[in-house]
Amino acid sequence: MxxxxxxxxxxxxxxxxxxxxxxxVFIGLMVVLxxxxxxxxxxxRRRHENREEQP
Amino acid sequence: xxxxxxxxxxxxxxxxPEGSNWTVxxxxxxxxxxxxxxWLPDRQPAYVSSWLYVFxxxxxxxxxxxxxxxxxxxxxGVAWWHTSSVGHFVNSLHLWSxxxxxxxxxxxxxxxxxxxxWRGKRALTWITGAVAFxxxxxxxxxxxxxxxxxxxxxxxxxxxxxxxxxxxxxWFNVLNPGQMLxxxxxxxxxxxxxxxxxxxxxxxRHGVVPPIDAEGEEVR
Numbered sequence: 075m076x077x078x079x080x081x082x083x084x085x086x087x088x089x090x091x092x093x094x095x096x097x098x099v100f101i102g103l104m105v106v107l108x109x110x111x112x113x114x115x116x117x118x119r120r121r122h123e124n125r126e127e128q129p
Numbered sequence: 130x131x132x133x134x135x136x137x138x139x140x141x142x143x144x145x146p147e148g149s150n151w152t153v154x155x156x157x158x159x160x161x162x163x164x165x166x167x168w169l170p171d172r173q174p175a176y177v178s179s180w181l182y183v184f185x186x187x188x189x190x191x192x193x194x195x196x197x198x199x200x201x202x203x204x205x206g207v208a209w210w211h212t213s214s215v216g217h218f219v220n221s222l223h224l225w226s227x228x229x230x231x232x233x234x235x236x237x238x239x240x241x242x243x244x245x246x247w248r249g250k251r252a253l254t255w256i257t258g259a260v261a262f263x264x265x266x267x268x269x270x271x272x273x274x275x276x277x278x279x280x281x282x283x284x285x286x287x288x289x290x291x292x293x294x295x296x297x298x299x300w301f302n303v304l305n306p307g308q309m310l311x312x313x314x315x316x317x318x319x320x321x322x323x324x325x326x327x328x329x330x331x332x333x334r335h336g337v338v339p340p341i342d343a344e345g346e347e348v349r
Binding site for chain 2: 111
């Protein structure tokens with residue numbers, strides 16, 4: 075049982091909120107990915123825009 | 130034979146009027162729902178060239194891996210995925226493709242929420258997506274209950290009181306692993322499949338939602 079309990083993961087406690095570090099890291103990665111998806115330019119977009127500007 | 134009994138030559142038989150049989154009706158309905166060329170368009174508005182517009186199709190791609198690895202697990206069975214190295218690999222493939230499916234879907238949801246993606250008669254697209262998200266949580270939950278290990282036992286005993294309290298324990302008994310496995314591999318995937326097909330058809334019908342400041346750029 076000790077082994078099973080040891081593998082149960084580490085938890086963060088914040089008032090009534092309790093979340094495993096693994097889940098917290100995963101949510102953090104999703105937020106980072108979301109921000110990157112907004113900020114990072116899509117490949118080929120500038121080339122496409124330049125082509126449309128030409129007469 | 131005519132109604133009066135005389136034989137009518139095939140050539141002189143009147144053509145079936147439009148919509149007079151179910152195949153014509155179905156064909157017309159499909160064409161009206163998504164006109165030809167809109168199923169797999171080769172041009173999109175300029176604003177679609179953004180990483181934010183990629184997460185819907187990433188979600189669908191992850192779902193294909195979920196379905197393929199889930200089918201493989203069903204072929205091998207419980208003993209196989211717990212004891213063989215290939216079974217362990219496919220089991221992990223199923224878990225991690227689900228993790229990616231949920232993560233991509235949530236980022237897709239964030240993007241569409243902040244874009245107010247229900248604009249332009251897209252309310253049903255939004256609703257089918259939101260209900261599919263909730264259905265995916267239920268499907269993932271029954272998947273955790275179907276692992277057939279201590280983890281699934283722990284989750285089921287933690288969940289039973291809450292589910293019994295809301296009165297669905299008689300039809301959805303988390304302590305019955307056979308029932309949970311069938312919910313996971315038959316009932317919920319069928320519901321989810323219908324919702325996702327409807328969602329994709331609606332996206333093709335109405336087009337992807339433009340960013341809020343690009344409303345005038347929509348070329349459809």
